[in-house]
Amino acid sequence: MAYIRKRNGKWSFTVNLAQDQISGKRKQITRSGFSSNKEAQLAASQLEQDIANGSLIMESKVTFGDFFKDWLAHYEKQAKVSSVRARGIAAKHLLEVWRNRRLFSITKKMYQDRLDELSKKYSPNYLDSIHSTGNMIFNYALSLELIKSNPTDHFKMPIKKMEVADIESENIEEGFLEKEELSHFLKVTAEHGLENDMLIFTTLAYTGLRIGELVALKWSDIDMSKKSLRVTKTYYNPTNNKSEYTLLTPKTKGSIRTIIIDDVVISLLKKHRIKQKEHILKCGSIYKDENFVFASKEGFPMVIKLVTTRLQRLLPKSNITKHITLHGFRHTHTSLLIEAGVGIKEIQQRLGHTDINTTMNIYAHMTKNMEEKASQQFSKLMKDLL
Known part of the structure; x- marks a missing residue:
């Protein structure tokens, strides 16, 4: 029979278990924090029923912070270093509030409330990562029988309401360059760019490679005679220290691919190869030759942050006010493929999307932009006529 009491405005209960055969002491389970006598009685009855039918799991007193360390050590054995780092960053938002809280005491409401709170500061994509x-x-704690249920079950992702002003101010052309804009940007790059800028941004725009895939390229990945490029790895360097990089497998299985490259890119690569060989001969043993295409003066792969800085330098010179990132060249390539009439399946293979839905989402977004542009051009034409 449970013993129920009230302390400091909250109700609690204690249930006696069988006597410990080793110590001879009586075991007890105490639960507290209930808002009413009835709530405490119901919880006590459920616990007694679990004891009677043998389904009771003795929830661990381990804290969320301590268990996170165990989980991370387990996760590190099966995931890439980039994924481990991303999970660690996401978990910080949970550790901030639950580091010293016992794992079993975190409820579904507490979990929902915490993510509702985080949704006010972070994007839906980042919230989904958390x-x-x-x-x-x-789930790992549940598999080890440290908790009875997973508080993340039935979680509802908060939906951010878009105001009318937000929708009206949204620029559908942001994020990628139109064909004429790309042409202008590359002309400006040819005139004002630093060494290899023309090769870097032309390759990004003409292949749709992710920036990590680009800087990880080695000359052995390129077949000049067949005009093809093989993607087998990606670059990872969270510290931006040029010598402390790691080469990882690509983002997904579908990211391992061979693509045909344009004569323009081939021509730029051949010129770059000649200059690079001259530089290596000049440097001698100082140059750490790992066969990278986009290498620093010392031979290390080019740091992505440096490429970003170069892009930010060139955009104002091109009078381009759009928010274009390095990933925007991948979207630019996609939009040009669509404009050229390339099929969805071919686009999926060229971009390295394992999931066709990823390609479909981008395709739908790009074609919507094109429809908007066509409508605007038609309206402008009719306005001039009228």
Whole structure:
């Protein structure tokens, strides 16, 4: 029979278990924090029923912070270093509030409330990353029978309401360059760019490579005679220290691919190869030759942050006010493929999307932009006529 009491405005209960055969002491389970006598009685009855039918799991007193360390050590054995780092960053938002809290005491409401709070500061994509991390942690605890249920179950992702002003101010052309804009940008790059800028941004725009795939390229990945390029790895360097990089497998299985490259890119690569060989001979043993295409003066792969800085330098010179990132050249390539009439399946293979839905989402977004542009051009034409 449970003993129920009230302390400091909250109700609690204590249930006696069988006597410990080793110590001879009586075991007890105490739960507290209930808002009413009835709530405490119901919880006590459920616990007694679990004891009677043998389904009771003795929830661990381990804290969320301590268990996170165990989970991360387990996760490191099966995931890339980039994924481990991303999960660690996402988990910080949960550790901020639950580091010293016992794992079993984190409820579904607490979890929902925390992510609702985080949704006010972060994007839906980042919030989804936090939730995925939380779900993995609690699922692992559940598998080890440290908790009875997963508080992330039935979690509802908060939906940000868009105001009319937000929708009206949204620029549908942001994020990628039109064909004429790309042409102008590359002309400006040819005139004002630093060494290899023309090769870097032309290759990005003409291949749709991710920036990590680009800087990880080695000359052995390129077949000049067949005009093809093989993607087998990606670059990872969270510290931006040029000598402390790691080469990882690509983002997905579908990212391992061979693509045909344009004569323009081939021509730029051949010229770059000649200059690079001259530089290597000049440097001698100082140059750490790992066969990278886009290498620093010392032979290390080019740091992505440096490429970003170069892009930010060139955009104002091109009078381009759009928010264009390095990934925007991948979207630019996609839009040009669509404009050229390339099929969805071919686009999927060229971009290295394992999931066709990823390609479909981008395709739908790009074609919508083109429809908007066509409508605007038609309206402008009719306005001039009228």
